Every structure is written in structure tokens, then in C-alpha cells.
Amino acid sequence: MTTLSIIVPVYDAATFLPNCLATIRANRRDDYQFILIDDHSTDETPEIIERAAQDMPWLTTLRNPENYGVARSRNIALTHAEGRYLTYLDADDWYHVGHLDRTLAALQGLGVDFVRTDHVRVDQMKRVIERAPEERRDVVLDPRSQIGEPGYRTTVDYPFLWAGMYDRERIDPTLFSFDESLRTAADRPWFWRLHLNTESTAVVDLNGYFYRKDANPTALTQAGNSNTLHFLDAYAGIRDLAVGSGNAGYVDKAAYGALRIVEFHVARRARLSHELQRELYHRSSAFLNSFPPESIRTALRHFDLPKRIVLGKILRIETD
Secondary structure, eight states, rough: OOOOEEEEESOTTTTHHHHHHHHHTTTTTTEEEEEEEOOOSSHHHHHHOOOOOOOHHOOOOESSSSSHHHHHHHHHHHHHHOOOOEOOOOOOOOEEHHHHHHHHHHHHHTTTTTEEEEEEEETEEEEEOOOOSSSSSSSSSSSGGGOTTTTOOOOGGGOOOTTTEETTTTTTTTGOOOOOOOOSSHHHHHHHHHHHHOSEOOOOEEEEEEESSSTTTGGGGGOOSSSGGGGHHHHHHHHHHHHHHHHHHHHHHHHHHHHHHHHHHHGGGGGGGGHHHHHHHHHHHHHHHTTTTHHHHHHHSSOOHHHHHHHHHHHSSSSO
16 A cells, blocks of 8 residues: 655756665655656656666656656656655655655644645755744644735745645645646645645644755756746736635735746846847736736835836836
């Protein structure tokens, strides 16, 4: 019987995959199912996975016939998941030995729909513990209370799938699906849907996940192409969820998140071509102006003057 399924999407990860496979071996349990799905890699990833499958016959290995993106890869892998509980692992990251066992014990002990954990951020040789944005630990919380107000980062803004574990028997199965049209930021609306439609959560004091944040040319966070602008579509999904909830406070929080992510990408616009920079400005303007004006005004109060000036200019761009 499978207790826990761990989904590992992989794309052109030959450099990091041996370390990932080592952490899988070190955290293996007979009732754990590790699902590696190769998103049609073009490097040595398929060969590494094939050799691993021979040495580790208990692995579930899948390969997409073409490059689908991480959202669709996760959805495909989910159809092969057999465990009651679910979590994720990125191919360039790793676990401390026993991290999965401890997280599973916490989830089962608290009896909640899902738990969130801290993690260790790895930047070359530097290691920093990143805490989930919630001070109340090891207690049952209302997921909606984790949405919060403008100006504050809460667990709905902590978009790390792997810094969590989820009970598939307690959560509506439709909530696990990712929007396959999004090549990046698909986890952002995913977490909003989870917080709006579940009954209980908790943040636990565990930090056994090591998240590699150093230079990885295949990482979506390093991208500077048209897929980068998919963040606008992702946050449009959040806007729609907030508006559909009928809660004005959630709309204000969604507007704050939209302003933050637009300012973030505008500040890093140099990685985009001139054509994409122009698209970034015009689409961002149209997107921000799609919020209720009062929510934008409320959210803008939480930015310092230089950022308010930048965002004000974007809001005034012609959107025809």
C-alpha cells in the first residue's frame, strides 16, 4: 500500500539529477512512491533516468513525447499517484534524510488538509533558512486566514509546492490540477484555490528541504522569454478567484500581489527584448486597470514612493 507519492518534474536536469536521485534513495520507504516525469529533455536526462530505473526498479518513470511544461507534467504525474498523501520535489533540490517522514508524521498528527514547512535556500555555498510566513506553529489554522491583508506576506504568497504536504482524501481532487496554459507561475493561483477551498492547515517547524537558488540556466525564474509574461495570466486567475469569493479584503490582497509582481518584473525588464518589454508595460497596464480602482488605491498605500511612481506610470499607459 502506498502512503505518500512524491512528484518530481524533470527537464534538462542532467547536472543536478544524480544528487536528486541520491536524495530519493536516502529518503526511500517501501510505502513511498517517487514519480519522475521527464518533460522531453534534450540533454542526458533520459539516459540518467533510464539507468536509475534499472538500479531503482521501485521508481515510477514517465517521459512526455514533447515538451509540455511543468504544469502539464505535474498533472500527468498526478494521474499515476497512488498515495493518500502528496508532495513535490524539484530535480535540482534535495531533502535532509528523514524530512519526508517528519513532514508526514506532522500532517497525520495534526489531522489537517495540508501542512507547510520552512526550507533552506541554497545560493552556491551559502545556506539560509527561509521561514514560511506564519508565526503560529504546529496548530490548526483556517486556510482563509492565511490569505491576509495588503502589505503583508502570508502563506498564500509562499508559492513552494515542495514546502508542503497534502492529504488527497481530505482535499477536493479538482484542486490539485494546474492550469496547463501557464508555463510559469502556475503555482500562484493553485495556492489561492487551495486556501479558498479547504478547511484546515498548519505550519510546522521543519526545514529539511534544500532549495537551489543559484544559477541554473533552465530554471523558470531565470527565464527572459515570452513565457516570463505568463505571470500576468497567473495573477489574472488570482484576481478572478478573489473577486469570485465576494470578499473585498481578498480583492485588495490580490491587487497588492499584482502590483508587487508587476513591479518585480519591470525592475528586471533588461532580461527581455525591447518588444517583450513593450508588451510587459502594456499588458501590465491593462491587467492592473482590470482591478476595482479602490482596491488598487488601497494596495498602492503599502509601497514606498519610488515604487508608487513606477506603478502609477504603468497604470496610466495607453492600453489600446
